[in-house]
Amino acid sequence: MMxxxxxxxxxxxxxxxxxxxxxVAPLLQGLVLASLIAYANWAAFQGTNYHVGGYxxxxxxxxxxxxxxxxxxxxxxLLPPVLFRATCYYYRKAYYRSYFLDPPACAVAEIRGxxxxxxxxxxxxxxxxxxxxxxITFLYLPFLWSDVVHATNFGGSFxxxxxxxxxxxxxxxxxxxxxxxxxxxxxxxxxxxxxxxxAFNRARHAAWSRASVLNERHMLFAWLSFFTVCGADLYVxxxxxxxxxxxxxx
Amino acid sequence: MDAVLRIFRGDAQGGQFQDYxxxxxxxxxxxxxxxxxxxxxxxxxACRWNCKAGRCGSCSAEVDGKPKLMCMTRMDEFQxxxxxxxxxLKAFPVIxxxxxxxxxxxEVNKRIPPFHPKPPEPxxxxxxxxxxxxxxxxxxxxxxxxxxxxxxHVLRDHEKKDSFAGPRFFVRVAxxxxxxxxxxSRTAYLEEQGGIGLCNITKCCTEVCPESIRITDNAIIPxxxxxxxxxxxxxxxxxxxxxxxxxxx
Ligand code: SF4
Ligand code: SF4
Ligand code: FES
Ligand code: FES
Numbered sequence: 001m002m003x004x005x006x007x008x009x010x011x012x013x014x015x016x017x018x019x020x021x022x023x024v025a026p027l028l029q030g031l032v033l034a035s036l037i038a039y040a041n042w043a044a045f046q047g048t049n050y051h052v053g054g055y056x057x058x059x060x061x062x063x064x065x066x067x068x069x070x071x072x073x074x075x076x077x078l079l080p081p082v083l084f085r086a087t088c089y090y091y092r093k094a095y096y097r098s099y100f101l102d103p104p105a106c107a108v109a110e111i112r113g114x115x116x117x118x119x120x121x122x123x124x125x126x127x128x129x130x131x132x133x134x135x136i137t138f139l140y141l142p143f144l145w146s147d148v149v150h151a152t153n154f155g156g157s158f159x160x161x162x163x164x165x166x167x168x169x170x171x172x173x174x175x176x177x178x179x180x181x182x183x184x185x186x187x188x189x190x191x192x193x194x195x196x197x198x199a200f201n202r203a204r205h206a207a208w209s210r211a212s213v214l215n216e217r218h219m220l221f222a223w224l225s226f227f228t229v230c231g232a233d234l235y236v237x238x239x240x241x242x243x244x245x246x247x248x249x250x
Numbered sequence: 251m252d253a254v255l256r257i258f259r260g261d262a263q264g265g266q267f268q269d270y271x272x273x274x275x276x277x278x279x280x281x282x283x284x285x286x287x288x289x290x291x292x293x294x295x296a297c298r299w300n301c302k303a304g305r306c307g308s309c310s311a312e313v314d315g316k317p318k319l320m321c322m323t324r325m326d327e328f329q330x331x332x333x334x335x336x337x338x339l340k341a342f343p344v345i346x347x348x349x350x351x352x353x354x355x356x357e358v359n360k361r362i363p364p365f366h367p368k369p370p371e372p373x374x375x376x377x378x379x380x381x382x383x384x385x386x387x388x389x390x391x392x393x394x395x396x397x398x399x400x401x402x403h404v405l406r407d408h409e410k411k412d413s414f415a416g417p418r419f420f421v422r423v424a425x426x427x428x429x430x431x432x433x434x435s436r437t438a439y440l441e442e443q444g445g446i447g448l449c450n451i452t453k454c455c456t457e458v459c460p461e462s463i464r465i466t467d468n469a470i471i472p473x474x475x476x477x478x479x480x481x482x483x484x485x486x487x488x489x490x491x492x493x494x495x496x497x498x499x
Binding site for chain 1: 315316382438448475
């Protein structure tokens with residue numbers, strides 16, 4: 001019988017008896033998220049090649065045409081959606097794990113200590129205002145859908161190009177991301193205890209049930225919509241700069 | 251074929267991992283292997299179990315570092331060439347070998363404001379509609395295995411047992427708070443004693459729950475939103491201040 005020394009409570013960072021590659025998921029997630037954030041920042045800072053024909057980059061929507069702003073318009077446009085994502089329950093999970101290593105993975109020791117305050121102290125206590133960012137970014141959706149309509153306008157006549165489909169996909173992904181939000185699910189009906197108590201509550205129950213179906217896929221929509229936002233910007237940028245020609249489908 | 255179990259042997263003072271060889275058979279679970287060790291090599295090996303069917307929540311342990319029910323963890327999940335580590339839950343004090351003292355959980359449970367039904371209908375009964383009770387059914391599946399409490403970093407790494415109730419009890423609070431007949435409010439409990447703000451929704455509790463309760467999405471986040479309603483939403487706070495209304499009862 002072999003005796004191995006082992007300390008049950010393992011205070012050392014990263015200590016675990018897990019044998020799987022627990023570090024792969026947080027590492028990959030951190031790298032992909034950082035790449036998307038880096039791209040979005042770079043693109044927002046360009047201030048050119050975001051508009052061509054009927055196509056508008058989602059990073060610059062709604063279109064602001066004044067030229068006296070000290071920063072590219074995208075910076076002002078993007079502030080609410082950036083804060084919306086930063087306070088999103090899903091992204092919180094992702095960055096607490098990948099960037100704050102709090103915890104790096106389940107049942108893997110982190111930097112211990114009783115000074116942990118979670119979301120009870122500044123700045124993380126502000127996560128509690130997520131619903132207001134939902135309200136503000138919700139107002140963007142009509143503009144994004146009107147961008148889809150504009151993307152079918154080829155010099156006054158109706159048409160569909162690859163760019164139209166990309167912009168449609170992006171707006172759909174952003175809409176699904178918004179409607180699957182946890183705060184939205186709460187406000188639409190989750191805050192009720194009795195769904196059957198009135199006709200209005202029954203209608204809210206129906207809405208809550210649908211929001212719950214979407215909410216189960218909130219992580220998927222969070223990633224999908226971030227990829228489509230960056231992808232749609234990149235596509236518009238490439239077409240606008242003349243690097244590629246937008247194939248017309250219809 | 252044989253497998254090697256590397257089992258923690260010790261008590262509150264300390265201990266070590268010890269290896270035991272166990273013959274494998276079809277359909278074997280980790281608890282069977284532990285029983286084999288008890289029967290053939292170490293009759294003093296302590297472990298808790300009861301149903302061997304994933305219903306009683308007694309046989310919680312950490313198998314290869316992951317919080318699991320030993321009776322629901324099949325031996326064929328593991329590489330036979332490597333020893334399988336079996337350790338007691340790390341978030342609770344060890345009594346002996348694989349048995350921990352989980353009594354702290356029962357103390358937390360006592361502090362939760364209990365079910366407080368609204369007055370009965372004129373015929374002296376209460377009636378509920380299925381659609382009203384569907385949501386809390388999920389929370390009733392809990393078998394109190396405390397695997398979620400064990401994996402939660404707020405308890406496991408930050409040792410906030412004095413100020414944090416833990417995911418199992420957020421599930422219990424959700425089952426009361428969202429109950430169609432209950433009229434008590436537990437948001438003050440959650441915000442203060444329950445410490446729900448310490449949860450950073452990193453979802454390890456959901457990952458380990460053997461009953462597949464969506465603890466974070468369906469219990470904790472909706473409760474956090476209810477706490478926001480009563481404690482953080484500036485518009486609601488202003489409205490309550492203007493109308494001099496207190497929080498919901
Ligand atoms: S989601 Fe919250 S309660 Fe669940 S394990 Fe993570 S910190 Fe703990
Ligand atoms: S919520 Fe799930 S993991 Fe937690 S005690 Fe209940 S059954 Fe176990
Ligand atoms: S929870 Fe993710 S957007 Fe609201
Ligand atoms: S022995 Fe009852 S859950 Fe495992």
